[in-house]
Amino acid sequence: MAVAAITENYVGERLDRVENFHGNQVLYIGWDHHLMFCAPVAFPVSPQAPFRQVLEELIPGAFSLHPEFGEIDWDEVQWHLNGEPFTPDMDATLAEQGIDHKSAVRFATPGLNGIKGCGS
């Protein structure tokens, strides 16, 4: 659907093109049912980074303050990429496994239901 503008071909400038992030892309990560973190978080990260870096650096940096963080069994974690179930390859880069600019990665930790089981 084209916008109705006073001139033809209204084209707005895309402010968040990947080229604007100095070699990085934006990656979103959310921990399901752990709303002590009010929203998923955003990182600038190289598309060439291996997923291992996400797991070992970004995720702990964002979520380790949660009392259940230490209890996560990472082998049991269920992942979603942009809404689809997904199994990350720890050694492949983000780009290689289809995690592109502004992709949203969610992880669920069965058995860990947040503070007092309330989903926080």
Place this chain on the structure above:
Amino acid sequence: MSKVYIALQDNEESHYIVEAIEEDNPDSTVIYQPAMIRIENEGRMVIKRETVEDKMGRDWEIPALHVNLITLGGNVDEDDDELTLTWND
């Protein structure tokens, strides 16, 4: 049927206006809230200049209502003698 409503600042002048509204709209409900007075009525409400003047004991014009008005709901029609609020159901 839907309710039309009007809310006025809670002050001396509004008390007279509320009195007039109650008289002209006997089925209306007056609700006192912090610093404001809300009056609701099913379908229609009228504020008449003459009745307000009668209550105040002096001349009063419909546009002066706006000085104390906080909000209203309904289709408005204003002329020299009255302001009406209505919903078409």
Place this chain on the structure above:
Amino acid sequence: MTIEIKTATLEPIRHTFEHTRRRFGDKPASRYQEASYDIAPENNFHYRPMWQPDKLLNDTSRTAVVMEDWYAYRDPRQYYYGTYVQARAKLQEVTESNYAFFDKRGLAGRMSEEIREKIIRCLIPLRHMELGANMNNVLCTAYGTSTVVTQAFLYNGMDRLGIAQYLSRIGLLLDGNSGEALAQAKEHWMTDSAWQGLRRYTENTLVIEDWFEVFIAQDVVLDTLVYDLMYRQFDQTITEQGGSDLAMLIEFMQEWHKDNSRWVDATLKTTVAESEHNRELIRGWVADWQEKAVADLAPLAEIAVGEDAVSASVEVLNKRLAKAGL
């Protein structure tokens, strides 16, 4: 007793907002200053307007005038909303009592038919020009830069609507509220050859894109000429012809023009003083619109006042321009 402690701790931690402090120093700012300076959005606009995609919202390039600081202006009247409406309410009160007096004493009936006709032909059609002035000044509010500039345009725009309404009420006073005088006046505006110049000029100003050029064409050039012509010279002419009661009906316009001119002059002066670029630009606009205005007003001036009327008004305009550095 806790009073002493309280006075000690109730010292303010700052005297004004940071933006007014940066501009006017670390002291309590006036209400005019706090309400007018540096409050308009300037950065990080999200979407380009559908109605003008080549510009941003609040784009400073909607005029060719360039100002390093669009807050370099100051309204000599220091109007913000509160002071503005209170000033106008005061003027309005006087006007209402004048109109009531005129009506109650039946002063319209004391005017000769000739004078009445002349007022209806020469003065009342101005209500339409005032509506054009209303649109032009509101345009400057919408597309101008900085509150200190745009708010004064809105006050002017609303004043012009008010004046159009007072002119209409003069018509109604003369025709006994039948509306006939207004219909006649409109007919003059639409077809009378004496008015076609001014109507053409007005319609031409309504398509100007550059808001500062609108200001020049309307508030500087045309208003100076028209207000001098009609509310000074025409007033004198009518008085000489026995219609001195008109004076009490146009006092609002006279007082308003005096008040408004202070702001127009200050705005013009600040802009011209900013740079040679601005001076040349404005000089060009003034020359262009002055030439049109003089030609377009001449037929009206002649029937309203007489032959030399326009040149007398042009003198007034030239004096104002000179004072502003043009």
Place this chain on the structure above:
Amino acid sequence: MSNRKLNLKDKYRLLTRDLEWEYSYRDYEEIFKQESFEGIKITDWSKWEDPFRLTMDSYWKYQAEKEKKLYAIFDAFAQNNGQQNVTDARYVNAIKLFLTGVSPLEYQAYNGFAHVGRQFGGVGARVACQMQSLDELRHVQTQIHAMSHYNKHFDGFQEFPHMHDRVWYLSVPKSFFDDARSAGPFEFMVAIGFSFEYVLTNLLFVPFMSGAAYNGDMATVTFGFSAQSDEARHMTLGLEIIKFMLEQHEDNVPIVQRWINKWLWRGYRVLTLVAMMMDYMLPNKVMSWQESFEVYFEEAATSLFKDLARYGIEMPAYAATAIEEKEHLSHQAWSIFYNYGHAAAFHTWMPTDQEMDWLSEKYPNTFDKYYRPRYEKWREMEEAGERYYNPTLPMLCQTCQIPMGFTDMENPTLTSYRQSEYDGERYNFCSDGCKDIFDHEPEKYVQSWLPVHQIYQGNCGGAEMEDVLGEYYRINLGVDNLDFHGSPDEERWNAWHNLQPAEDKLKEAS
């Protein structure tokens, strides 16, 4: 000559409507260039009805009267150091949010109504919009004057216009109004005149002003109610323009319906800030967000849309979602601000036990189940000297720009994720409403200046958060931001009232 008295209707007709003329030296389309590109068909502007028929003489008279009263109270408030009489210094944070988040919107409304007040072809509509523009200027200026005194005694007010253009949470209201102002004149009127003024401002002003009254804030109540007295006129204008468009041509109906859907959702999302103010920032509570939402949205909107049904207009598409969210909205919003309290120019805090009990009572289905345990954990962390702040920047919705803190109402602890692809790039949203708005006009919303992305692109003063917050946002770090407990605001308040620091009280209480 005996003059027959003119009634209001005739007077308005002769004094306003009759000023127009048919142009012959220029074309109508040259003078009103913006009237047709949105697809709205106007066949006869003379059918426009202005219910109040206000002429300038009355405008000046009554507005001057209101201003006189208002400024007398401002003067008295300042002379008597009225800031001491609010219930609690925490309350002042609500009006900080108001001055930085809402007052600049009044400014934008002033700009926007001046724009349409020039562009409409009908004089009646133009003049009504111009008066509203002037009123909106009034509102921003009286708000600045009301807050001017608070600014002298509390932190966080002092850079409000600078912040509005830059700070992450203020990008929410700013983008809302930028969106409306960049739309054509008719869409602007549906967006602001109708959706915002008619349907939503009651939710912004009325409960909030009653809240100010309940919390001893005389200055705010006074400007609020005084501003509301203009609002009745604005609301009526909003309803009138909708009816006018719908009556002019049947082809306008689907366009108007789509705009209503869009703008009610967009406006509702902005009011998230108000939900939080009502439930969390007023020490003395008036009514909960849910209660005011029921009165001022559900009940009022139902009557309104029943009335509009005769034109074929239906209740907006996402109203059902908004209604479902009412038991969660304020808690989710407060959690966002508590998470990012280090990046805000006002203070946040955990509710007291008494306040939590009030929330339990008002939100029996949700508060204890989903939110109380979270809050108790946060309080525990605070007491241990580890007040929780989220260390990572949040994911934002491309449309409303709010951090993605909203959840799926069927599964209220699961974040609601939506996504679209446009021109080879992904875009993320918090809701169906926001996604649909984007999908309809992606060319517009790809332009969003999203604060988190701007920070990551290096456009906000540097790589370090201190640079962003301190230099770019001009938050006075350690003073304007962080928790209320331990803030200079709290310290001064306690000194005025000879109170012990709240931290001590907190310790005693627990």
